[in-house]
Amino acid sequence: MELDQGQLRPRRTGPPPARVDARRFRAVCPGVHVDAARPVGSRRHATLGPVVGSWRAWATDPEIRRSGSSGGVLTALASWLTESGEAVRVVGAAAAPDPRRTMSVTITDRTSALRAAGSRYAPVATAAAPAVLAQGSAVVAKPCEASALRALSGSQGPLLMSFFCAGTPNQAATDGLVTDLGLPATAPLARLRYRGHGWPGRFVATAQDGTEVDASYHDSWGKALGPTVQWRCKICPDGVGEASDITAGDLWTSDERGYPVFSESPGVSALVARTERGADVIRRAVAAGVLVAEPVDPETVAAVQPLHRRRRAxxxxxxxxxxxxxxxxxxxxxxxxxxxxxxxxxxxxxxxxxxxxxxxxxxxxxx
Structure with missing residues (x-):
């Protein structure tokens, strides 16, 4: 997978195989077709898809909660799964050596989980990482990637964790935002985060000389990044991670019109178990003191996700x-x-x- 006009596209790197299983490709590629998930034991919600349980949740570790995009629950789960031995590794995404870019990474402990904390509103091919289907893996991936991995591996594959996703912005949007905020395109960056360190947090780019520029979530996502999402994302039937075992998202408070309020506060995640396997992981994480989770009605979660409601409708x-x-x-x-x-x-x-x-x-x- 390589950047092509700001989005990741496949490129053949060797001779084609002697036999191509086109039927299998069509069965797993979400660019061809997607079947709604209907795992055993779940009930189907019109906006959220399959639900076994739903919670208002956050990480008990203050550093993880602050570093995460909302309540830090996926970071906390990745840390706990690897350090407890529940998973050998968690495959996810994090900043590349050039922080303007994003790459797939392997999480093996709390330290590497923290390095991968927070949203990355940029192209990344997590599902292309070699370890995604390896024995003992868990995966944090975009809903479309979770759909492909589920279709490829079935219910006995890796534990799949996903998140509410409004689409993948063009890489040029990140590059342009950094430049528009005042850092030259040639300035080496030490760090770039899209969110976190507060909820919803700010877009912050830090040059190696210490110069720092930032923008609010409303301005970074709403004005610079969001408008550049690719066409396939605009016709996505599943921005809520239906095919995963566990999905996390922002559990915003809303105004009188039902739209999210982006005032800074301690992060709170919506946490949805899609499968009995996912629900079991969440319950054990709560029992282990990794998460605080309070049951919440799925309608409450859907009510503060107007984009996903309208897009599907x-x-x-x-x-x-x-x-x-x-x-x-x-x-x-x-x-x-x-x-x-x-x-x-x-x-x-x-x-x-x-x-x-x-x-x-x-x-x-x-x-």
Whole structure:
């Protein structure tokens, strides 16, 4: 996987194999199709997907909680799984030697878990790491990667942990934001974090000479990074990590309109168990004193995730508009998109028209 115009794309590095199993590829690639997850023992929520249990949670370790994007629960679980021997390794993502970039990493203890703490709003191919399917691995990956790994390995594969994801911004957005904030494009960086050290935390880039620039979460994600997410992310049926065993996200407080309030406070995560395996890990982590977890109704979690509610409710319109304009799209099954679209039919029609116009304009401009 290599950067191509700011996003990761596959590149052949050797001769093609004598036989290509195209059927298997189509069965696991989320760029071709995605089936909604329906693990045994779960109940299905229209926005959140399969739910075995849901909690309001945070790490008991103050440093992990502060370093994480919200309550630090995935960092705490990665640390506990490896240090307790529950997992040999956790494969995740962290800053590369050039902190403007992001790379897959192997977590083996609390120290390496802390180095990987916090969101990375940039391209990274965690699912391409060699150790993801190795014996004793657990994985923290984007929802699309979790979907591919689940389809590839089944229920007996690695413990899969994911997070609420609004899409992968273009790498150029990170580079441009650092420059716009005042650091030259050629300035070597010592550190770059997108969030954390508070909730939601600030985007902070630190040059090797100690010069530091920063931006609020609203300005960094909302104005610079979010608008550059790639097309596939905009038609994603699963930004909530349905195929994982455990999913974490922000459990924001909301205003009177139901939209998140981004005032700084101690981080709190929404924690969702998708499978009985995931629920068992969470309960044992709580019993071990790794997490504080208070049961919360799934509706409370969904209520403070307006982007995911709206994207799923109007996705059928976006897909229909794109297909009518001549663009191929993946096939999705089991997400109830027709039912959701009918319930929001006015917004669905508007979305279809907008998608048709944008796709047609792009196709015309590119010949």
């Amino acid at each position: 109007t996705l059928l319109g976006r897909l229909a508009g794109a297909r009518l304009a001549g663009r191929r799209t993946p096939r999705y099954r089991g997400f109830g998109l027709t039912r959701l679209a009918l319930a929001e039919w006015r917004d669905t029609v508007r979305t279809a028209r907008g998608s048709f116009s944008r796709v047609r304009a792009v196709r015309r401009s590119t010949g």
